Amino acid sequence: GAGVSQTPSNKVTEKGKxxxxxxxxxxxxxxxxxxxxxxxxxxxxxxxxxxxxxADDSGLPNDRFFAVRPEGSVSTLKIQRTERGDSAVYLCASSDGGVDTQYFGPGTRLTVL
Amino acid sequence: AQTVTQSQPEMSVQEAETVTLSCTYDTSESNYYLFWYKQPPSRQMILVIRQEAYKQQNATENRFSVNFQKAAKSFSLKISDSQLGDTAMYFCASGAGNNRKLIWGLGTSLAVNP
Structure with missing residues (x-):
């Protein structure tokens, strides 16, 4: 079956967006x-x-970061007022519950100029 | 708190030879899991092998095997008959039974040379 997908593959944005x-x-x-x-x-x-x-949002660095999963399937990670330090690859993974193997998507490379 | 340490930033091996990547970890959990993931330049994180801490037998997956030393908190990965396609970053990660997140090492960059 299809694996984990992430979009966009790359995102370039300006500071503050x-x-x-x-x-x-x-x-x-x-x-x-x-x-x-x-x-x-x-x-x-x-x-x-x-x-x-x-279930655990302890890793979100500050209140500019927020994520939702309204229907229990697709998730969106939202970043407000982006900063240059937010530049990174953002990886998403899914698993079949429990401490099961996590399967990863290809990631989104975010670049904040 | 869990920690994972990979002390070899870079390794290289000749094609068809064997290489061992090191990983040590620390955890206060009694029920935990250990993983090796491979990340080629494509960025996709791919599971290589998984070990449940309660199992004494070392996990194996074809050319990949682990040496799990629970008392020493060591979890090394052995790659036999190395292939050019094994060239990648290799990450060791730990997950606990009641805490789903994975804690990762810094990775080891492996180059397989022809």
Whole structure:
């Protein structure tokens, strides 16, 4: 079946703008995760959804970051008033619940000028 | 808190030879899982192998195997018969039973040379 998809693949924006990053998980996967990967680093956890609710949002760096998953499938990560330090690859993963293997999408590379 | 440490920023190996990538971790959880993921230049994070901490037997997946030393909190990845397509960043990650997020190391860049 289809894997995790993320759009856009690349996003260039200007400092202060608002961006939305989309993740479409594997069909039937109840858990969805967002990670941020800065250059030369491993991924850093942002938020985890179980169904429609955010079960753990402890990784969101500040209140400019927000994520939703209104129907328990597609998720959108929203970043307000972007800053140059937000530049990174944003990875989305999904799993079939539990501590199951997380399957990743190709990521969105965000560049804030 | 969980931590994952990969002390080898870069490694290289000749095609068809064997290479071992190191990973150590620390966790206070009794029920946890360990993973090796591969990230080629395409950015896609691909699962290589997974180990449940409660299992004593080391996981194997074809040419990939782990040496899981629970007491030493060590989880190394052995790649046998290395292929050019194995060239990638390799990340070690840890997840706990009641905490779904994965904690990641900094990665090891592996180059397989012809």
């Amino acid at each position: 608002y961006v939305e990053l989309r993740c479409d998980p594997i069909s039937g996967h109840t858990a969805l995760y967002w990670y941020r990967q800065s250059l030369g680093q491993g991924p850093e956890f942002l938020i985890y959804f179980q169904g429609t609710g955010a």
